[in-house]
Amino acid sequence: MQISVDHARCEGHGLCADQAPEVFSLDDDAELTYHFDGADVPDEHRSAARVAVNVCPVAALRVLP
C-alpha cells in the first residue's frame, strides 16, 4: 500500500499523526512528514494508515491504487 500526500492541501490539523504516529508526523511548523514516501507502508502499520487517510479533514491523503 502506498499513500500520496497533497502538501498544498494539507493544513496541519494533525489527525493523521494522532491515528498513525508511525506513519505521519508533524514538525513544529506544522509541516507534515510522511515516513514512507515512495515506499510501501509496512504491513504492521497498514490499518492505522488507512484510518489516518480516512480521517484527514481536508482529504489531503489518498491510498494509491
Added chain:
Amino acid sequence: MTARTDAPLYRADIYSAAAIRDTHPHYAALRALGPVVWLSKQKVHALPRYAECKAVLLDDETFISGGGVALNPLANRVGRGTTLFSDGEDHARRRRQVAHRLTPKALRAMAAAVEEQAAEVVEAAVAGRNVDGVELATALPMSVVPDFIGWPQDGREHLLRWAGAAFDGLGPANRQAVRSLPSSLGMMRYARRVVRDRSVLDGSMGHDLQCAADEGRVMPDECAKLMIDYLAPSLDTTISAISSALHLFATHPEQWRLLKADPSLIPNAVNEVVRYESPIRAFSRTVARDTELAGTTLPAGSRVLVVYGSANRDPLEWDDPDTFDIRRDASRQLGFGQGTHGCAGQGLARMETSAMLRALVARVDRIESTGTPEWALNNLIHRYERLPLALIPA
C-alpha cells in the same frame, strides 16, 4: 428545472418547527427510504446515509459549492464571494488567507489562555450550582472567538444573534429564513464598516485579511465577506457541541464516570458528541455534470443535500448509532464536513470543547438535568436553546 428522478419520495418537511425540535426520527425515515431521497417540499435530493455524504464531500469537482450551499436562491446569491460558496482555485486562495491560523499547531499559543478561561467559566457556574447549560456553553466561545477574529469591542453584543441568523438564512425560504434576513444584512453592514474604518484588532485574523487586501491578495470587498465567513460558523456550532456534551453527560452518568476516570478520552468524546448531535444539520451542493450516485442519475444543475446529522447516525456505518458511547472510534464522523471544504476552524472548536470538558471533569462530580431542555429553532444549527442543569461540585 425538472430535477426530480425516480428516487423515493419524502413528503414531510424536515425544516418545519416540529422537525427541527425532533429531527432524528425524520433522518431515520429518510435513511430507511434509500441512499438518495427526493424531498418534495424543498425539491432537492437528500443524502441521508454516510457513504454517499462522504463521497459527495470528497468529489468537489462534480458536487460544487459555487452555486451556493444554501437551500434558497437569495442566500445562494448573497453568499457569493465567501469561502463556503466557492470552488477550485478561488476557494483555495480564499482559504489560504486564514486557514493557517486555525490549525492545531498555530493554536497552541492560545491553549493555556483557553484552558484558563474555561476554568474560570466552570468555577463561576459551579458556584451558582443551577445553571442554564446553554449560557455555560456560550461563555467560552464568546470570550475566545471575537478576539481571535479581531472584531472591535463596539458591536460585539450583536455577534451571536447575527451569526445564528446567518445560518438560519441558509435553509429553505421558510418563515425562519425570512425572519433572519435583517440580522444577516446587519452583520454584513457591520463587517463592511469594520473593514472600511480599519478597526480590526491588531494581530488578529481579521488584521491578516486587511493586510491581504492591502497587498492585493484579496479584493477589498472580499475582505468583509471572509471575516463573516469565519465568524458565523465559529459561535453556534461550538456552543452546540458544548451544550450537547453537557446534556449527554447529564443523561448518561455512566459515560460521565468513564470520562472522569480517564480524561484522556476527552478528544474522542468530542468526536462522539459531534457525531451524536451534529451541530450543522445539512448543506447542499450543486451537481456540476450529469452523474450517478448509488444508482440514481442526478442531472447537471440539480441540487443535493448532504445531511451530516443523519450520516452520523447511519446504522450502515456505525454499530448502535443511537447509543452515545465515548469509547467508540468516532474520528470518522462527518460533523465537521470533510475534504476541501472541511471545517477550517475544527482545531479551535475541538480545543474549546475539550477545555470545557477538562475544566468540568476536574471540578464537577456529576451533572444533573433539572428541567426539560428546549431546542433552538434554526434551519441549519442543531443546538439547545435552554438546558436547565445542576452542577454538583466534586
